[in-house]
Amino acid sequence: MPALDTVGDQHVTRRDNLLVLLARNTQYDSGDIAFIAICGILVSFMVPGVAFLYSGLSRRKSALSLVWAVAASNAVVIFQWYFWGYSLAFSPTATNGYIGNLRSFALRKVLSDPSPGSPLIPELLYSFYQMEFACVTVAILMGALAERGRVFPAMIFTFIWVTLVYCPLACWGWAQHGWGFSWGVLDYAGGGPVEIGSGVSGLAYSWVLGRRSERELMNFRPHNVSLVCLGTFMLWFGWLGFNGGSAFGANLRAVLAIWNSMIAAAMSGTVWCLLDYRIERKFSMVGFCSGTIAGLVAATPASGYIPQWAALIMGIVVGAAANYMKFLMQIDDALDLYAEHAIGGIIGLVFNGLFADSELIALDGVNTSVPGGWLDHNWKQLYIQVAYICAAVGYSFVMTAILAKAMNMIPMLSLRALPEEEVLGMDDVQASTCRHVSLFANAIWLQIGEFANDYIEVRRDYTDWTPAYARKASDTGSQAPLAAGDRHARPDWGPHDHRHSRLDDTRYAFSSADDVLSMMRKADRSAQNPYAAEDHRARSDASMRHSQDGSLPTIAEKVHNPNGYSRP
Numbered sequence: 001m002p003a004l005d006t007v008g009d010q011h012v013t014r015r016d017n018l019l020v021l022l023a024r025n026t027q028y029d030s031g032d033i034a035f036i037a038i039c040g041i042l043v044s045f046m047v048p049g050v051a052f053l054y055s056g057l058s059r060r061k062s063a064l065s066l067v068w069a070v071a072a073s074n075a076v077v078i079f080q081w082y083f084w085g086y087s088l089a090f091s092p093t094a095t096n097g098y099i100g101n102l103r104s105f106a107l108r109k110v111l112s113d114p115s116p117g118s119p120l121i122p123e124l125l126y127s128f129y130q131m132e133f134a135c136v137t138v139a140i141l142m143g144a145l146a147e148r149g150r151v152f153p154a155m156i157f158t159f160i161w162v163t164l165v166y167c168p169l170a171c172w173g174w175a176q177h178g179w180g181f182s183w184g185v186l187d188y189a190g191g192g193p194v195e196i197g198s199g200v201s202g203l204a205y206s207w208v209l210g211r212r213s214e215r216e217l218m219n220f221r222p223h224n225v226s227l228v229c230l231g232t233f234m235l236w237f238g239w240l241g242f243n244g245g246s247a248f249g250a251n252l253r254a255v256l257a258i259w260n261s262m263i264a265a266a267m268s269g270t271v272w273c274l275l276d277y278r279i280e281r282k283f284s285m286v287g288f289c290s291g292t293i294a295g296l297v298a299a300t301p302a303s304g305y306i307p308q309w310a311a312l313i314m315g316i317v318v319g320a321a322a323n324y325m326k327f328l329m330q331i332d333d334a335l336d337l338y339a340e341h342a343i344g345g346i347i348g349l350v351f352n353g354l355f356a357d358s359e360l361i362a363l364d365g366v367n368t369s370v371p372g373g374w375l376d377h378n379w380k381q382l383y384i385q386v387a388y389i390c391a392a393v394g395y396s397f398v399m400t401a402i403l404a405k406a407m408n409m410i411p412m413l414s415l416r417a418l419p420e421e422e423v424l425g426m427d428d429v430q431a432s433t434c435r436h437v438s439l440f441a442n443a444i445w446l447q448i449g450e451f452a453n454d455y456i457e458v459r460r461d462y463t464d465w466t467p468a469y470a471r472k473a474s475d476t477g478s479q480a481p482l483a484a485g486d487r488h489a490r491p492d493w494g495p496h497d498h499r500h501s502r503l504d505d506t507r508y509a510f511s512s513a514d515d516v517l518s519m520m521r522k523a524d525r526s527a528q529n530p531y532a533a534e535d536h537r538a539r540s541d542a543s544m545r546h547s548q549d550g551s552l553p554t555i556a557e558k559v560h561n562p563n564g565y566s567r568p
Helices: 014-025 029-056 060-090 121-147 152-172 178-183 190-208 226-248 250-278 285-302 308-328 337-356 359-363 381-408 419-424 439-444 455-459 496-504 513-528 532-548
Strands: 005-006 011-012
Touching: 014 226, 029 060, 029 121, 029 226, 060 121, 060 152, 121 152, 121 190, 121 496, 152 190, 152 381, 178 381, 178 455, 190 285, 190 439, 226 250, 226 285, 226 308, 226 439, 250 285, 250 308, 250 359, 285 308, 308 337, 337 381, 359 532
Parallel strands: none
Antiparallel strands: 005 011
């Protein structure tokens, strides 16, 4: 006899339940399901894009730790979303307007019912799509770790942060019982949960970590602009699925969102690049990438609500606003999470209050009665948007700061590395020296131990050819460098001369594996050379001479003879 399930007072067989599920499945258009599934996959492609972007923007010695943090946090969020994250954000039976309940714990009862976001797709697909949004949000947040944050405590922080910060923010604006959704907030694809959540929380996390040392801030610039470009264009590609898929169907509103995303990104990147040119008199690829991302961020909450001409204006505004904001922040926000993501999300939400068009919103065939903004003479929409922005900003900063401060007080879970570890680089920090005595404690403090570039380890084991810079009397009045320096084409030389500072990081970089092997052989021969110490002093004297007059060393001064030995 088949097993029986109870539905109300009526008993039906499992076979009958299956027939019910099949009947429900036929109510969805297969094109809509395929479109949103592909868009979800495109959003997942943004995660490695964020990893490459952050790696390229950081120094060589900490480049791989950010890739690891993004990848590991992605795994943490996937588990959290399956475990209870989706239920806390979108449970259909919750009524408090702030956060969901555990009705959908471990995706229980999440299958073929119409999704909370749209009746066009099933809830199971919707849960996957929203999971990728959470993954991208946390990937952005990991930029706050740059060059000083520990990765293991950050993973614990990630699980707690998604539970207590991201899930409530998603519930406010997107869940049918959320207070923002019920009040009429217009947030298309995540200006509050994704952009303000990641940007403001990243600022709070950076504030808790504190500034990097002035030595680390001196002349800070991206180590690999090619990776920055690769990551940016991966993000741009995935962002079209991020914004286009938020129409939850293969319809004209999705196409509108894609168009607006392209326009805003192009205009913002151009404006940012021109503003940097005004200062530097040169075009910056990093500046263009930063502006492009700021435009895509602004399009996130607005691309499904506003016309194309408004998206063009929005791109110009956000490119200028984010570019200036990065110089105003006194907190060491190393990768500009606040300037690009928080400011972009805020501007996009404000543009919804001004330029949202009810006719464009109705293009999906579902939201046919949603009022627009000032274009539709809906004057109250602007203050609804502003109130939502203030709530999201305040909640994100305060809750993130409290969580980070609390974790810092727990033994073995301090968020920041020691000063000597920061100098060494987060990629090469071995067992921490921070007062842990147990074997387990030492094990969990092991950092990456690998490098983004294979020549760094050899370079560290070889004798350093560059002596300490001798300050001139004119350097005593030099102004302290700005936090994070010229990562967006603004130079930050501090007491160093422009030409000499550029030379320091590139003079002895190895360009291939053959160079690495050659330097290793020279190092082995130097260990057997009785005149190695005198040779090193001669090189140091020559390097000091060239560092003072700005000239380049000759080949004879760098390599004294083909055999690598220095003769008396």
